[in-house]
Amino acid sequence: MKKICCLFAAALCCLACEKYPSGSDCDNTELSFDPVKGWPLQEFDGEVEHFSAPEPPFEYTVTYEYDKSGFCNPERGSYHPLEYHFRGGIPEPYSLERLSSARNGNCTLHYLGVYLCDYLESDIPQEALDVLRTHFEREREAGTKVVLRHAYSWDNKWPVQEPELKWILRHIEQLGPVWREYEDVIYVVQAGFFGCYGEWHTTTHINTSEERAAIVKSILDNLPESRQVAVRTPAHKRKILQDIYGRTFTLADSVTAETAFDGSYKSRIAGHSDCIFANSSDGGSFQSPMDLKLWRREGAYTSLGGESCFVGDYSYCGCSYSNKHLRKLQWSYLSNHYAIVDHWRTNGCNDDLERRVGYRLVFNGASFYGRFSSGEDFLMKLCLTNYGFASLINERRIELILVNDNDPSEKYVYISRKDPRDWKGCHHYEYDEKLVLPASLKSGQQYTLYMNLPDISPELHDDCNYSVRIASRGVWDEDTGYNRIAAFIAE
Numbered sequence: 001m002k003k004i005c006c007l008f009a010a011a012l013c014c015l016a017c018e019k020y021p022s023g024s025d026c027d028n029t030e031l032s033f034d035p036v037k038g039w040p041l042q043e044f045d046g047e048v049e050h051f052s053a054p055e056p057p058f059e060y061t062v063t064y065e066y067d068k069s070g071f072c073n074p075e076r077g078s079y080h081p082l083e084y085h086f087r088g089g090i091p092e093p094y095s096l097e098r099l100s101s102a103r104n105g106n107c108t109l110h111y112l113g114v115y116l117c118d119y120l121e122s123d124i125p126q127e128a129l130d131v132l133r134t135h136f137e138r139e140r141e142a143g144t145k146v147v148l149r150h151a152y153s154w155d156n157k158w159p160v161q162e163p164e165l166k167w168i169l170r171h172i173e174q175l176g177p178v179w180r181e182y183e184d185v186i187y188v189v190q191a192g193f194f195g196c197y198g199e200w201h202t203t204t205h206i207n208t209s210e211e212r213a214a215i216v217k218s219i220l221d222n223l224p225e226s227r228q229v230a231v232r233t234p235a236h237k238r239k240i241l242q243d244i245y246g247r248t249f250t251l252a253d254s255v256t257a258e259t260a261f262d263g264s265y266k267s268r269i270a271g272h273s274d275c276i277f278a279n280s281s282d283g284g285s286f287q288s289p290m291d292l293k294l295w296r297r298e299g300a301y302t303s304l305g306g307e308s309c310f311v312g313d314y315s316y317c318g319c320s321y322s323n324k325h326l327r328k329l330q331w332s333y334l335s336n337h338y339a340i341v342d343h344w345r346t347n348g349c350n351d352d353l354e355r356r357v358g359y360r361l362v363f364n365g366a367s368f369y370g371r372f373s374s375g376e377d378f379l380m381k382l383c384l385t386n387y388g389f390a391s392l393i394n395e396r397r398i399e400l401i402l403v404n405d406n407d408p409s410e411k412y413v414y415i416s417r418k419d420p421r422d423w424k425g426c427h428h429y430e431y432d433e434k435l436v437l438p439a440s441l442k443s444g445q446q447y448t449l450y451m452n453l454p455d456i457s458p459e460l461h462d463d464c465n466y467s468v469r470i471a472s473r474g475v476w477d478e479d480t481g482y483n484r485i486a487a488f489i490a491e
Contacts, residue, residue: 076358143465151198
């Protein structure tokens with residue numbers, strides 16, 4: 001990057017942030033930026049510290065242009081539906097080619113419905129568990145993840161085909177080792193297991209809140225603590241927590257910034273809808289104003305997603321209402337296989353909604369303070385917007401990576417102590433860090449600073465398909481999964 005001698009004040013980032021107040025529609029300014037350069041190879045444990053309002057020896061600033069295109073990003077957006085029917089035999093796993101094809105449509109999620117029809121009164125056989133293991137292995141290779149649901153009834157016939165509670169709990173116990181082995185490619189688990197399609201309605205055997213609570217608690221106990229379990233309605237969550245904790249669960253008990261991601265049952269119970277936009281209650285999801293308030297409050301910390309069952313009253317699925325509804329609920333993922341998607345395409349808003357479901361992080365501007373010289377403190381203030389409706393839900397870390405453009409083997413990795421899950425949907429943020437520059441920095445050579453938001457799993461950390469792409473033009477490197485912030489000449 002070229003030094004820019006006071007063309008912009010240090011407050012440029014701050015002013016840019018102020019342009020987008022909390023709860024805005026997150027429109028982005030059209031700014032400019034240089035193309036990506038240099039690829040790092042070698043790692044170094046550096047130091048990152050928080051800073052605020054330094055007295056700069058000098059400063060320079062860079063701005064960026066918003067990228068309006070559609071592209072893949074992990075753990076968000078539209079999903080492709082897939083199903084396994086263990087009915088009359090063991091199905092073949094989906095091919096790697098089939099799973100990989102989702103990314104051609106910018107989808108990184110599969111909805112995976114697993115119907116255990118043959119095992120109403122028996123254990124799940126090893127052959128069936130091996131099919132799931134093979135499937136998850138191929139999800140890793142394909143660069144995709146799953147929204148997972150298990151059930152027994154795949155049609156709408158009465159009586160509903162499902163086992164008694166004891167067999168459901170036994171099957172959850174059997175599935176637990178598979179879930180833990182492939183935690184990295186599971187985005188969220190929908191509670192499922194009873195009712196038509198596992199949707200918790202029209203059930204034959206599971207008729208009490210205590211039975212529902214037992215199923216959800218068992219899933220939570222067998223699923224890795226890092227993953228959430230989505231239930232059908234806010235009322236279900238309140239009642240399940242009441243049965244688990246033995247006390248009334250009210251709106252005041254909802255997840256907050258202080259209790260989010262703490263591993264508790266409360267923080268790990270998320271929500272899903274099988275009928276969003278059908279009517280004013282989203283197909284029975286909201287039975288009271290409290291229900292809607294609960295999902296709106298918790299959408300910043302828990303995954304919310306699902307599907308529309310049909311195109312209902314057009315006042316509830318039009319472009320304007322859909323945008324506002326998804327934004328207020330902080331919606332993370334949505335099926336792309338229902339008539340409502342065609343309705344949005346016809347009315348010209350589907351592309352924008354697809355870009356905004358889930359998170360969509362944008363660099364707006366960055367200011368730098370200090371001498372870019374070996375051993376010096378180098379201060380950065382990066383202004384960014386989450387233009388999407390939702391936050392990142394599963395844990396990720398922020399890596400700042402410094403690379404010598406002349407010798408890419410010289411690479412330094414700084415691990416931030418900040419949590420990108422704090423960047424809520426439709427909000428603007430100032431992200432600041434102090435980097436202690438390495439003593440080995442070579443004077444006169446150019447270094448590029450990148451941000452990397454990789455998957456927390458060691459298995460996926462170095463796979464760029466699982467790194468977050470920033471929606472600013474020219475910053476993304478598809479070979480490494482890094483996002484270019486700026487370049488500097490070492491003094």
